Amino acid sequence: MLDDIKKTLWATADKLRANMDAAEYKHLVLGLIFVKYISDTFAARHAELGARLTNPDDAYYYGDAAPEDIAAELEDRDYYKEVNVFWVPEAARWESLRSNAKQPDIGKRIDDALSLIEAENPTLKNILDKRYARSQLPDGKLGELVDLVSTIGFGDTPSIARDTLGQVYEYFLGMFASAEGKRGGQFYTPASIVKTLVAILSPHSGKVYDPCCGSGGMFVQSEKFIEAHGGRLGDVSIYGQESNPTTWRLAAMNLAIRGIDFNLGREPGDTFTKNQHPDLRADFILANPPFNISDWWHGSLTGDARWVYGDPPPGNANYAWLQHMLHHLKPTGRAGIVLANGSMSSSQNSEGQIRAAMVEADVVEVMVALPGQLFFNTQIPACLWFLVKQKTKRKGEVLFIDARKLATMISRVQSEFTDEVIARIANTVAAWRGESALLPLGEGRGEGLPAPAAYADIPGFCRSVKLEEIAQHGHVLTPGRYVGAEAVEDNDEDFATKMQQLTDKLGEQMAKGAELDLLIRAKLGGLGYEF
Numbered sequence: 001m002l003d004d005i006k007k008t009l010w011a012t013a014d015k016l017r018a019n020m021d022a023a024e025y026k027h028l029v030l031g032l033i034f035v036k037y038i039s040d041t042f043a044a045r046h047a048e049l050g051a052r053l054t055n056p057d058d059a060y061y062y063g064d065a066a067p068e069d070i071a072a073e074l075e076d077r078d079y080y081k082e083v084n085v086f087w088v089p090e091a092a093r094w095e096s097l098r099s100n101a102k103q104p105d106i107g108k109r110i111d112d113a114l115s116l117i118e119a120e121n122p123t124l125k126n127i128l129d130k131r132y133a134r135s136q137l138p139d140g141k142l143g144e145l146v147d148l149v150s151t152i153g154f155g156d157t158p159s160i161a162r163d164t165l166g167q168v169y170e171y172f173l174g175m176f177a178s179a180e181g182k183r184g185g186q187f188y189t190p191a192s193i194v195k196t197l198v199a200i201l202s203p204h205s206g207k208v209y210d211p212c213c214g215s216g217g218m219f220v221q222s223e224k225f226i227e228a229h230g231g232r233l234g235d236v237s238i239y240g241q242e243s244n245p246t247t248w249r250l251a252a253m254n255l256a257i258r259g260i261d262f263n264l265g266r267e268p269g270d271t272f273t274k275n276q277h278p279d280l281r282a283d284f285i286l287a288n289p290p291f292n293i294s295d296w297w298h299g300s301l302t303g304d305a306r307w308v309y310g311d312p313p314p315g316n317a318n319y320a321w322l323q324h325m326l327h328h329l330k331p332t333g334r335a336g337i338v339l340a341n342g343s344m345s346s347s348q349n350s351e352g353q354i355r356a357a358m359v360e361a362d363v364v365e366v367m368v369a370l371p372g373q374l375f376f377n378t379q380i381p382a383c384l385w386f387l388v389k390q391k392t393k394r395k396g397e398v399l400f401i402d403a404r405k406l407a408t409m410i411s412r413v414q415s416e417f418t419d420e421v422i423a424r425i426a427n428t429v430a431a432w433r434g435e436s437a438l439l440p441l442g443e444g445r446g447e448g449l450p451a452p453a454a455y456a457d458i459p460g461f462c463r464s465v466k467l468e469e470i471a472q473h474g475h476v477l478t479p480g481r482y483v484g485a486e487a488v489e490d491n492d493e494d495f496a497t498k499m500q501q502l503t504d505k506l507g508e509q510m511a512k513g514a515e516l517d518l519l520i521r522a523k524l525g526g527l528g529y530e531f
Contacts (some may be wrong), residue, residue: 006171012148013172014179016141024136026176027129027246030169032149034128034253035113037165038086039094045085049074077120084259086124092116098150101143107133110146127252166220166258173215173254178414189214189288189338190374192417194221197286197336199426200366200386202435205235206283209328211271211321213240213264216251218286223260238262241276243269272320273298277328285325285335291380292340293317309357313349318342322385323354326363329389334365341369341381344477356475359398359467363387366399366429369479371407373415383479386429398470399432400479401425401462428462431455460486 017025052060053070062073077087090096092113100109110132118124135142152168174191194217203222210218219238226235238260242248248268255262265276297314304311306327312320318339325335344367346352358364366386372379403425407415417425427437431453457463463483473481524530 006168009148009152009168010172010175013145014175016145016148017137020136022176022179026172027131027250028135028137028142028145029149029176030172030250030253031114031129031132032110032145033152033165033169033172034257035092035097035110035117036094036149036152037257038117039088039092041085042080042088043093045080045083046074049079086117086256087120089116089120094150097146101146101150102140103143105133106143106146107135110142124252124256127249127256129246129249169254169257170217170220173217173250189217190414190416191217191221192422193288193338193370193374194218195419196368196417196422196425197338197384198222198225199422200368200384200429201284201286201334201336202430203236203284203286207237207239207280207330209239209277209280209282209285210287211241211285211324211328212287212289213242213251214247214288216240216254216262218288219251219255219260219262220258222284222286223258234261239277239280239282240264241269241271243271270296271324272296272301272317280328281330281333282328283330283333285328285333286337287321287325287335288338289317289321291318291382292342296320309361310350310354312354313351315349316346316351318346319351319354322358322387326358326387326389329387331389332392333389335385335387337385337387338370338382339385341383341478343385344383347474352475355477356471358387359470359475359477362391362395362467363389364398364477365391365394366401366432367477367479368401368425369404371404371415373409373413374407374417393434394432394464396467397464398467398477399429399462399464400477400482401428402460402479402483404480427453428455432462432464457483459484 013029049060050070052058053062053065053073055061062070065073080087097106097110097113100106103109111130114128114130118126118128132142137145153164170191197218198221202225204226208219208222210216213219219240222236226232238255240251240262242251242264245268248264252262252264263277267276269276294315294317296317301307301320302311306320306323308326309323310319312318312323321337321339322343325337329335343351343355346355364385365388366384368384368386370382370384372381374382403417403421406417406421406424408418408421409415430437432455434455437453455464460483465482469482470477
C-alpha cells in the first residue's frame with residue numbers, strides 16, 4: 001500500500017514541477033514534506049498530552065486544573081523534547097499553511113514558518129531551506145504542492161509517522177537523484193550499495209562517520225541495520241561532513257525526521273581543507289566520495305598528518321579519501337569506501353607506491369568488484385575497499401570478491417543488488433573473518449547466534465590471498481586477477497554428442513516453424529489475402 005502511495009505522490013509532484021529544474025524543485029518538495037511531518041507529530045503529541053493530563057488514571061494527570069491551566073501545561077516544551085518531537089509554533093503549523101495555500105504570498109508564509117520552527121528548535125538552526133518566496137514555480141503551483149503534501153497521512157503516533165515519512169523522504173530522494181542524472185549522484189548513493197557497505201561493516205555501536213555524507217543515506221541504513229539486529233538508535237553516535245550547503249541541509253533533515261542525533265559539523269565545508277572533526281576517531285567509517293576528483297588539492301595539504309602512506313597526487317583524490325578515513329579510525333575500527341575501479345590498479349604519480357605501502361602495512365582487509373550501471377551519475381566501473389587499522393584475524397591476507405555478474409537490471413540503464421546477493425557477499429566476509437552471519441537482511445539476531453560458517457574459496461567469486469602473492473602482482477588489488485574463473489560443471493558429455501543434441505533440437509524447431517508458416521498463409525488466404 002505504501003509503495004503505491006509513494007509512486008502516486010511522486011507522479012503528481014513531478015507533474016506539478018512543469019519545466020522547473022529537478023535540482024531546485026527537490027528542495028521545495030522535501031522541505032514541505034518535512035514541515036508536514038513535524039507539524040503532524042507535534043499535533044499527535046499535543047492531543048495525546050491533552051488526554052493524559054485530564055485522565056485520573058494516567059501518570060500525567062494534572063488534577064482538577066482549570067482548562068486554562070491545562071492549556072498552559074501543554075505549552076511545556078519538555079513534554080515534546082522527551083519523545084524527540086519538535087516544537088512547532090502555532091503560526092507555523094501545517095493547518096495554517098494549508099488554509100492559506102491559495103494566497104499569492106504562500107511562499108513568504110512558508111519561509112516565515114520555517115524561520116519560526118528554527119527559532120524554537122536549536123538543532124534545526126540554519127538547516128531549513130527558506131527559498132519558497134523566490135521559487136520559480138508557475139503561479140498557483142506552490143499552493144497545489146501544499147495541497148498534495150496535505151494528503152500524506154503520517155500515522156497516529158510519532159514512531160509510525162517517523163517511519164512513514166522516512167520511507168517517503170527516501171523514495172523521493174532516490175527519484176530526484178534519478179531525475180537529475182549525473183548531478184543526482186552528488187547527494188544520493190543507490191540503496192543497494194549502501195546496504196552492502198553497511199552489511200559488511202556491521203556498525204552495531206560506537207561512533208559512525210561519513211566524511212562526504214551527501215543526504216545522509218549511509219547513516220539511515222546504519223540505523224536500520226542496528227534496529228533489525230536487536231540494537232537501539234542510541235547505540236551509535238553520528239558524525240558527518242558535506243561540502244555542498246544545500247545537500248548538508250538535506251542530510252540534516254533526513255536524520256532529524258528519524259529522530260537520529262547527529263553532528264554534521266558547524267557548517268558545510270571541504271573535508272580535506274576544512275575538516276569539521278579533526279580529533280574524531282570512529283568505530284566505523286563509510287563513504288561514497290566523488291570519483292577521481294582532480295581539483296581537490298591545496299598547498300596547505302603538503303605533508304598533512306593524514307598522509308601516512310605518502311602524499312596523494314594533486315590530480316586525483318582517491319588516495320586522499322582512503323588515507324583520510326584510516327586517519328580517523330580507532331585502532332579497532334573498520335572503514336568501507338566506494339571508489340572507481342582505477343584505484344585498485346593505478347600506478348600514476350604516487351598512487352602505486354601508496355597502495356603498495358597500504359597493502360604491506362596490512363590495512364587492506366576486503367576488496368569487492370562491483371557490476372556496472374549501479375550508479376545514477378556515472379557508468380565508471382566501481383569497487384568497494386574495506387580497511388582496518390589493526391587486524392586481529394587473517395593477518396597478512398586480503399579477501400577478494402568478484403561481484404561483477406551478480407546485479408539485477410531494474411530499468412534499461414539501472415541495476416542493483418538484491419537482498420539475497422547482499423547477504424551472500426556479507427556472509428562470505430563474515431565467514432572469512434570467523435564471525436557469525438548477521439543476515440538474511442532484516443532478520444533479528446535474537447539469542448544463541450549460530451557458530452560461524454567455515455570459509456572456503458569459490459572460483460570466480462571469492463579468494464583469500466596472502467600479501468606475498470599480491471606483491472608478486474605489483475600490489476594490484478583487482479579481484480578478477482585473483483579469484484580465477486567460475487567453475488564449470490562437467491557432465492561428461494563430449495562435444496560431438498552435445499552438438500548432435502543441439503542440431504536435432506534446432507531441426508525440430510525449424511520444422512515446427514515451417515508448419516506454422518503454412519498455417520498462417522492458409523488462414524490469411526481464407527480471408528482473401530494471398531502472398
